[in-house]
Amino acid sequence: MSKTIVISDDVINTINSLSEEDRITMSAAIAGELICGRSVEDNLTSMQRIIFSIIRNSVKRSTAAYFNTTAATA
Numbered sequence: 001m002s003k004t005i006v007i008s009d010d011v012i013n014t015i016n017s018l019s020e021e022d023r024i025t026m027s028a029a030i031a032g033e034l035i036c037g038r039s040v041e042d043n044l045t046s047m048q049r050i051i052f053s054i055i056r057n058s059v060k061r062s063t064a065a066y067f068n069t070t071a072a073t074a
Helices: 009-016 020-035 046-073
Strands: none
Touching: 009 020, 009 046, 020 046
């Protein structure tokens, strides 16, 4: 089964603006939840949960927009 996830420039820029430790944590959290389907928020600090929520919502919006565009052109 194939699953498409769109990671926009905004998400990449947001992750790159974080400290090295948070970049690694956020990257692992995105992979853990969006690719592997695991709940990751219990392993994050309060601030990391907020950042992760913003990033996750951005990825979901970008992915939905991609599918909406693809469906409109099909």
